[in-house]
Amino acid sequence: MTTIYSSATEMAQALSKKDISSVELTKLHLDRIEAVDGKVHAFLHVDSQGAIAQATAVDAKRAAGEKLSPLAGVPLALKDILAQKGVPTTAGSKILQGWRPPYDSTVVAKLKAAGVVILGKTNMDEFAMGSSTENSAYGTTQNPWDLTRTPGGSSGGSAAAVAAFQAPLAIGTDTGGSIRQPAALTGIVGVKPTYGGVSRYGVVAYSSSLDQVGPFARTVLDTALLHEAIAGHDERDSTSINAPVPQVVAAAKKLDVKGMKIGVIKELGGTGFQAGVSQRFNEALELLVAGGAQIVEVSCPNFEYALAAYYLIAPSEASSNLARFDSMRYGLRVGDDGSKGAEEVMSITREAGFGKEVKRRIILGTYALSSGYYDAYYGSAQKVRTLVKQDFEKAFAQVDVLVSPVTPTTAFKIGEKSNDPVAMYLSDIATIPVNMAGIGGMSLPVGLAPEDGLPVGMQIMAPVMQDDRFYRVGGALEAALLSKWGKPLLSNIPELGGM
């Protein structure tokens, strides 16, 4: 019987066998959202009408015998940073409150073409700047595992929606870890594809050279199916890779790591990492060895500078990307009482429309780019990027994939780090190097930390355009873990009510 607890793959099978219609499946999820989102607050906008319309269309096509994409009729939650025509898109900010894009992002166009049903837009840290979703201008999202804790960020809403069974699939974006970190903190699978693997056209830009769109799901195979649905070259995105999408679905099904060399990054572990996190990580390594893989220790000495470089590059690019929010063409306008000039209205609007973290990064970025400081800050950060790339290249010369814990800790309490920006930034310490080098990475749930019972994620990384490698390792490890646990990790999640 298909329920909200089924995987996307199971739902797709049921749909194709006509055991359930897409409209029924969509309604199940809309009901779930209604039942639990009051507690979770994963969604900023639920598009019931639009979703039912999409589902109806897919059902009609299926009835007419048309050939459909693998995920046709399956529901999905969309991070509110992607433009969806006619649907409110806020990027978690007041400055875009009420804005309905007149166009679809490429990813949304692809999802629509694939018949995927978009349930609504999910909550996020404002303009993707944050690691907890607490920076949303519309209130934070709660972690379904423990409603007093954050789900991570910036794609916290999408991760929570999947973990809370409000959607089997979700889309997020990842600039410094914003898919992988929430995936780890909510016990689901999240992938940041190789930079350029998925189009950024229609994605509200935060840090252009680091941003990437990626899939969330509860299983590796589901994630792979969604990955293939959204990836591919886009002529509207000059940074999009013009090459075939890696065969990630096939890799996810391989279930075999025999002979693979797996590199453990020395610098991403040890002190500073919660004991239970390290423990589950090491146990997972043992399973990989049991599966025939070889563990190698590698060193990436420049990774310790990656965080600093990220917090120069990202705010710099963001300070420029966010300049367009000036109230002239769209979005919030404040202070236009006829007595003030355009410049003043711009400044008043931006002051009112941007949250604290966004303002902080804009000022930081403006500083790092300003004349006299460019070489010392932005320029130097771009050099660290080269060093991080080189570290990865040297490491991948020795191994097939690299692994580390995704985050130093499990999910932290709401409010715990929100007053200490630098402490918050540290939660991305293991994920940031991946974005800096442009490679891809997966967060795979590998257990619950003994001390708090909260999910732990393992990060699996592969060289540029070799995303299939981490799907292969992830799929195999997931199977081994399932064997070990006897039931999926998410069956441990507390009941949220209803259903």
Next chain:
Amino acid sequence: MTLDYAGATTKYEPTLGLEVHVELNTKSKMFCGCATEFGAEPNSQTCPVCLGLPGALPVVNAKAIESSILIGLALNCSIAPYSRFARKNYFYPDMPKNFQTSQFDEPICVNGYLDVEIQTDEGQKVFRVEIERVHMEEDTGKSLHVGGATGRIHGAEYSLLDYNRAGIPLVEIVTRIVPGTGKYAPQVARAYVTELRDILRSLGVSDVKMEQGSLRCDANVSLAPIGSGKLGTRSETKNVNSLRSVERAVSGEIERQANRLEAGERIIQETRHFLEESGQTRPGRSKEQAEDYRYFPEPDLVPVTPDAKWIEELRTRIPEKPSVRRKRLQTQWNCPDKEMESLVNAELLGVVEETIKLGAEPTRARTWWLGEISRLANEKEVAPTSLITSKDVAEIIALIVGGDLTDKLARQVVEGVISGEGSASSVIEKRGLKVVSDDSALMTAIEAAIAAQPDTAERIRGGNIPAAGALIGAVMKATGGAADAAKVRELLLKHLGQG
């Protein structure tokens, strides 16, 4: 005591710098596929990219790259093997992104020159204007200022923005400082812009209409006491909308600065606006500090690396330099300077060259185009070349030379062709305009004229040759101008015993 221009240049040495912006005539915009047509309905040629909507991304127009390289080659520049776009960050309502995608330290063309020739007291002199760089950028939207007294910015109640122009490709050509022009600085400036305009036109990369804004010039002027060996502070004058204004703006600035320096005041480095009516410049908005554009490489675009083969192929497309061509034609045609100048100013050089290539006698070709056809064109307020083709004109001239048409008849033929009655020969046929030189037909008319004016005939018989004019006139009138006047005279005088 105020200095006049002569006085100013006796004491001070001007240094000149020129920045010219060229609007390319590509069909679509620099970074998106919107049309570039002039005069479209407001905001009807915009899209997410050129409106700067959240999520939009630029993609470079290949034709714009080609045009930029052509311009660089025509100006003897080196084409950079590696060039990049950069963001120039500043806020202004006509800038959709509040940064301009331009080029900074890696422009597409560098280190060229253009030689311009001007008339000096010592005869023709050549000045080499060195070109520092040629780079690509994008145009802004257009603002209308509403309310207020003059519709100008100051005192406007609000402004209305049309972004059709935003994103149209611009090429900026920047000269190095031009020293040693002395009092000829205004003429050198004008000659440079003129020659540049002609080259750009011959390349076919732009309409180069200063009045329409597809060619814009900013003039930088500084003064230093003669012999001081130093450089003064420069001012930049914008809003120079014609070649004549270039000359006036430069001389106006030289005068203004000289008088300030004489009065012991310093020159402020500022942007000034040229005022057509007075020929003076006025200050623009004074800025508290120089704008910090915080340039950094555009992360949404990848570098441009034109290969040597492509550059050489483009080089073969560079036509003969207009000034070289003009000299060549002038020598070929043995054409006086004044007439040459008239032809160039009236933009008739091309069509005259064509007409001569089709076999027309050179002097007559020039005379017809500059004379009768231009006269008719001015009456109708159109371009001469839109009235009649070089083929028709060549045909008409051939008939004149062959004796089949008189100038008077030819004018009627021209009129007929212009009215659309057909080709020259068909007009002649239809209107019966061929010269009558058949003796017997003429004799009939002559005898009739003699019969009508017996006294005049007697006077001629008596030796009063000039009196023949009246009878010739009568014959011409009777034949509707189709008679060959010279033949008439010959026959008449012979008949009356004087030939």
Next chain:
Amino acid sequence: MAAISRDDVAHLAKLARVEMTPDELDHMATELEDILGAVKRVQEVATAEIAPTSHPLAMTNIFREDVVRPSLTNEEALSGAPAKAEDRFKVPQILGEE
């Protein structure tokens, strides 16, 4: 590096067109100093021989043909405008250069 003063932040806020209260300026100055203190360690390894990476992937020459594509309609373009008039975006008076 010199400490970040409140005036420095005010200047940056002006460059970024974000009006900030005096309180915010003070707080931001302190926060900025802390963050800069933490991030400036990039200078330790950013030596002269290292080339900067502005792009994760080494792509070049990505162009499009000079072909006209459909634009948004005037209504679509203006759909998000806080104010509009005469088919154009209506904005407060622009005080500055023409």
